Amino acid sequence: MKVLCLHGKGTSGAIFRSQISTFRTKLPDDIEFDFIDGPFKSDAAAGIDIFYNPPYYSFWENDSVDSIRATYDWLTGHIAKNGPYDLALMFSQGCVLGSSALLFHQEETPHLPPPFKAAIFVCGGASLGVLEEMGFHVSAEARERDRASRSALAQQATSSALLAQGANRWTGLETLDSGLSEDELRKEITSPYRINVPTVHIYGSKDPRWAAGVHLSGICEPSKRRTYDHGGGHEIPRTAAVSNSIAELFQWAVAQSGSN
Incomplete structure (x- = not known):
């Protein structure tokens, strides 16, 4: 079986492998992983340069829907040449690309x-912009949560925070806690359809x-x-x-995809 691996912004396929x-x-041992690099050179993600040398890549230079669509076209070309893929494994920005690819395809x-x-x-x-273009309703609460979480991540993931606090730098829900359950959060985005693959x-x-x-789990x-x-x-x-x-969840996804 073959797995497409999409890294986070400011890293690379080699870093994702690590x-x-x-x-x-x-x-x-028989699983083939394809760790690709995004098409754009990038600064290192916060904290990444402490452990990994350049080059670093991104899947787009800005978060506009047009930029994401352009990278989807690039990814479609890669899949046509190097696929088919049984499974996609994604981290951070890679999740935005992968979920957008499934939505654009549908x-x-x-x-x-x-x-x-x-x-x-x-x-x-x-991408909330992609969701809205697809006809999803993104609540004001979800949009504000998205903005605040990006700001908090930028502060907590810095190299200085990593060196000073290590794993203790992550305050996560202590600063952003909405008091909502996962099921309640999923209702902040309503969809005309859902991503239908496992x-x-x-x-x-x-x-x-x-x-x-x-939120992403809620549109699946x-x-x-x-x-x-x-x-x-x-x-x-x-x-x-x-x-x-x-590893157990990975094996579940493999089984659900019908791959051997």
Whole structure:
């Protein structure tokens, strides 16, 4: 089976390979991972340059719907040349691209196979601009939560915060807690349809972007959805317990996609 891997902004395919190395060791050896680089050179994501050397990449230079659509066209070309893919594994900005690709496909080419048969979203949400263009209703509360969480992430993920506080830099819900349950948060965005491939949603309760991950899970088909809170921040924890859980969810997604 073949897995498309979409990294976060200001990192790279090689960095994403390193970030998921712990749970990858718990997977079968016959899985082929395709770690691609975004098409744009980028500054390093906050804290990344402490551990990883350049180059760093992004999937777009701004978050406009037009930019995301252009990168979707680029990704479609990559898939046509290098696919098909059974599964997509995505982190942060990669989740925006992957979820947008599935939505654009459902709107524009529903008669064709989806760009991948199942999706695993890690610490990421959807583009609210894309959702609104697709006919979704994004509440004012969801939009404000998105804005505040981006600001909080920018403050908590800096290199200085990492060096000074380590894992304690993540305050997540302590500063952004809405008091809402996951089910209540999902109701902040209403959809005319849902992403219909099997999906796994992995997010951390200390991640300022936690609500974005929950919102994304809400626009995916509930009967084909699994969620997991790893308890950390905007990261992929490498503890044995988290790695085992992610590996199990990965295997579930593989089984749901019909891949061997």
